[in-house]
Amino acid sequence: MTPSLPPPRLLILNPNTSPSVTALLADHATTLLGGAAVVDSVTARLGASYIASEAACAIAGHAALDAWAAHRAAAPRPDAVLIGCFGDPGLFALRELCDSPVTGLAEASFVQAARRSARGRFAIVTGGAAWGPMLRRLAQGLGFDDALAGVHTVAPSGIQLAADPAGALPLLARACREAARDTGADCVILGGAGLAGMAARIQDQVPVPLIDSVSAGAQEALTLARTAVPPTTRAGAGDGPAWCGLSPELNACLS
Structure with a gap:
């Protein structure tokens, strides 16, 4: 044996x-x-x-x-x-x-999102306005610029969102719905170390599949x-x- x-x-x-x-x-x-x-x-x-x-x-x-x-x-x-x-x-x-x-976390999420989305187009929701251009540049460097439909940021940072999940969950659910609607993406990444586990908690409030970046990683x-x-x-x-x-x-x- x-x-x-x-x-x-x-x-x-x-x-x-x-x-x-x-x-x-x-x-x-x-x-x-x-x-x-x-x-x-x-x-x-x-x-x-x-x-x-x-x-x-x-x-x-x-x-x-x-x-x-x-x-x-x-x-x-x-x-x-x-x-x-x-x-x-x-x-x-x-x-x-x-x-x-x-x-x-980001690269792994991009890979999973491109695999799971029907048309290969995904959006990102994350905390902190500065991350918008930074993530677009990373997606380009990793070869996902055509797949990335858009980045939707909320004002609180990831660590602030993690500290207040009761306030974070409705904010993030709304942001994910808006990202899917505004970009036409058929998959949304909820990105951030501090947001681990939150995608599953708001999935039933969002009409497209959500990807938890920590799970993907x-x-x-x-x-x-x-x-x-x-x-x-x-x-x-x-x-x-x-x-x-x-x-x-x-x-x-x-x-």
């Missing part, structure tokens, strides 16, 4: 500095995946408590690399890495640096862990410039 393989290990990397967000991400993914995967998590050691601006997102990219390097120095290689921010800061750089396959990361071939070499390692002011772990990763 062939022995069963252990479940894959997923690393959820939160590029903001809020441990409560990390715990929410890990709890949601663990509940969703059950025994199909072991879920580990790490929180950024630098940067913003939540990401709602270009500057915070840029710094979060550095924070994601630093958190990966610190985790990798102390723990075995995970089978896949999930960036726990709907905006995927550091996605392309992490792919260059990591010896594990990487995805993010966990599912796509598990698929990567099971099917992707890990990188065998890291681009740039050993032949790049000298680095200054980085953490010892990140400096070692880049050297």
